[in-house]
Amino acid sequence: MNDTVANKEAKTPAKRVGAAVWYLLLPLLILAVWEFVCHTGIFQSYTMPAPEAVIRAAVDGIRDGSLAKHIGASFLRVLEGFLIAAVCALALGVVTGLSKKAECFFELVIQILKPIPPIAWIPLAILWFGIGEPSKLFIIYLGAFFPILLNTVSGIHNLDGKYLELARVYEVDKLRLVTKIILPGALPEILTGIRVGLGNAWVCVVAAEMIAATRGIGYMLSNGRSLSRPDQVILGMLLIGIVGKIMDDILKFISKKIVKWA
Amino acid sequence: MTHTAVSLRGVSKQFDDLSVLSDISLEVPEGEFLSVIGVSGCGKSTLLRIIGGLEQQTAGEVLVDGVAVKKPTRNTGFVFQDHRLLPWLTVEANIKLGLDKKTPNQDEIVQQNLELVGLQEFLGSYPRQLSGGMAQRVAIARALANRPKILLLDEPFGALDAMTRIHMQQALREIWEKEKITMILITHDIEEAVYLGERVVVLSSRPGHIKKIVDIPHVCHVIRTGTEFSETRDKIYREFFRDENVALDYNI
Numbered sequence: 168m169n170d171t172v173a174n175k176e177a178k179t180p181a182k183r184v185g186a187a188v189w190y191l192l193l194p195l196l197i198l199a200v201w202e203f204v205c206h207t208g209i210f211q212s213y214t215m216p217a218p219e220a221v222i223r224a225a226v227d228g229i230r231d232g233s234l235a236k237h238i239g240a241s242f243l244r245v246l247e248g249f250l251i252a253a254v255c256a257l258a259l260g261v262v263t264g265l266s267k268k269a270e271c272f273f274e275l276v277i278q279i280l281k282p283i284p285p286i287a288w289i290p291l292a293i294l295w296f297g298i299g300e301p302s303k304l305f306i307i308y309l310g311a312f313f314p315i316l317l318n319t320v321s322g323i324h325n326l327d328g329k330y331l332e333l334a335r336v337y338e339v340d341k342l343r344l345v346t347k348i349i350l351p352g353a354l355p356e357i358l359t360g361i362r363v364g365l366g367n368a369w370v371c372v373v374a375a376e377m378i379a380a381t382r383g384i385g386y387m388l389s390n391g392r393s394l395s396r397p398d399q400v401i402l403g404m405l406l407i408g409i410v411g412k413i414m415d416d417i418l419k420f421i422s423k424k425i426v427k428w429a
Numbered sequence: 430m431t432h433t434a435v436s437l438r439g440v441s442k443q444f445d446d447l448s449v450l451s452d453i454s455l456e457v458p459e460g461e462f463l464s465v466i467g468v469s470g471c472g473k474s475t476l477l478r479i480i481g482g483l484e485q486q487t488a489g490e491v492l493v494d495g496v497a498v499k500k501p502t503r504n505t506g507f508v509f510q511d512h513r514l515l516p517w518l519t520v521e522a523n524i525k526l527g528l529d530k531k532t533p534n535q536d537e538i539v540q541q542n543l544e545l546v547g548l549q550e551f552l553g554s555y556p557r558q559l560s561g562g563m564a565q566r567v568a569i570a571r572a573l574a575n576r577p578k579i580l581l582l583d584e585p586f587g588a589l590d591a592m593t594r595i596h597m598q599q600a601l602r603e604i605w606e607k608e609k610i611t612m613i614l615i616t617h618d619i620e621e622a623v624y625l626g627e628r629v630v631v632l633s634s635r636p637g638h639i640k641k642i643v644d645i646p647h648v649c650h651v652i653r654t655g656t657e658f659s660e661t662r663d664k665i666y667r668e669f670f671r672d673e674n675v676a677l678d679y680n681i
């Protein structure tokens with residue numbers, strides 16, 4: 168409701184420009200302060216480069232294709248790990264959400280594994296899978312798995328009891344109860360889980376790549392540190408943030424398209 | 430010789446140590462329109478939910494079509510106070526969800542019942558595209574689609590504005606006249622009870638039991654403004670309030 172009102176207000180061009188300025192004001196301020204501080208000479212340029220140095224690094228990276236290579240590598244890893252995790256977590260989530268017995272069976276293990284951050288698995292992952300691709304995928308998988316699982320289960324549990332009562336009154340069969348009532352009812356929460364899961368996967372890929380990799384944004388960071396290239400490090404961090412936001416925006420958009428009724 | 434559609438014999442209901450219904454006995458002949466009226470919290474919904482099989486009585490017997498009620502069935506239609514349409518399904522899919530999967534000619538059934546409530550063009554609409562009154566009519570169509578022998582309505586128009594409510598009451602009355610389904614309507618609106626019910630059951634509260642059953646003259650179902658109507662209405666009003674000056678607002 169508020170959303171549509173805001174949208175209507177933003178319709179006039181003047182207000183639209185105003186909103187855009189307001190939206191970009193803080194980042195521009197930060198940029199200005201950053202620029203200013205760098206020119207006062209408080210920091211050495213080899214610890215804190217000026218914005219233009221980061222821009223130069225970005226331009227160089229685009230020119231020689233290294234930027235696309237690193238982003239592409241990280242993105243593909245995330246996609247692979249995330250998709251495997253999403254399939255597993257959805258399947259397990261639906262089963263544990265629907266069946267008390269299954270929930271009881273899995274609950275303790277899930278609750279103990281859940282608080283362990285994926286990064287804490289890195290040493291074990293390296294021992295098990297070595298430093299190649301599988302260990303990175305494993306970490307990404309863990310990052311995406313739990314948010315999707317937990318949101319799927321809670322989405323199913325939180326379904327309004329009045330719809331279950333409706334199903335009783337109309338003697339809706341089990342199959343249709345699940346496919347037409349329970350799953351669509353849980354869908355908004357499941358989609359939230361998927362968004363959080365993808366965000367986590369993106370965090371995990373960087374962490375995994377910082378350990379051992381020859382490409383990817385995480386590699387850009389660790390490589391930038393060993394070459395004493397803070398501009399490259401900051402560029403890498405900004406890319407993590409920007410790509411993460413874009414991915415989340417895309418998922419948010421897709422969710423809105425799917426959950427038309429909310 | 431009429432058949433008995435619903436018969437309650439000494440029905441009581443207890444929630445923990447709260448006695449909600451006490452010793453309710455009532456016979457509803459087939460094809461009757463029965464209104465049940467009572468103050469808020471007197472156990473009207475509980476009574477209807479027991480007849481519908483959504484709740485179990487603590488004592489007594491509940492028979493629908495001569496058979497003890499154990500759980501809800503499609504033969505007993507239930508219209509809730511909220512329309513309870515699934516927001517992610519179209520009107521058509523909502524109605525079909527209420528049908529047995531094996532029912533043949535489902536499209537035709539959906540069409541017929543939407544026509545009955547005057548919403549045949551809204552087949553493909555989503556609930557959010559309907560007004561409150563339209564959504565409630567779809568809910569009635571969904572209940573009717575199963576050809577239930579009995580239709581239970583729990584304050585189905587309670588959330589609607591006065592104008593829409595009157596239209597809905599007329600529409601429901603027409604459906605009842607056409608389909609000859611036994612209907613039990615819960616309401617706290619005396620006018621609604623009198624206009625629709627052939628008999629009005631007045632429930633007392635704490636615990637709810639039958640205080641009085643009022644036979645409604647047929648003319649009340651035709652003219653809502655005549656003296657006969659207001660006299661009947663006042664009679665029921667006095668079951669709840671003692672004063673002689675009848676208040677303007679008949680909602681209790």
Ligand SMILES: Nc1ncnc2c1ncn2[C@@H]1O[C@H](COP(=O)(O)OP(=O)(O)OP(=O)(O)O)[C@@H](O)[C@H]1O
Pocket residue numbers: 444447449467468469470471472473474475476617
């Ligand atoms: N599941 C339940 N558990 C415990 N108490 C309940 C339950 N359902 C209803 N009650 C109690 O039973 C009493 C009657 O409730 P009921 O919903 O039948 O009233 P009602 O006549 O339909 O009221 P209203 O007109 O407000 O809908 C209330 O005091 C309520 O608190």
Ligand SMILES: [Mg+2]
Pocket residue numbers: 473474475583
């Ligand atoms: Mg009620």
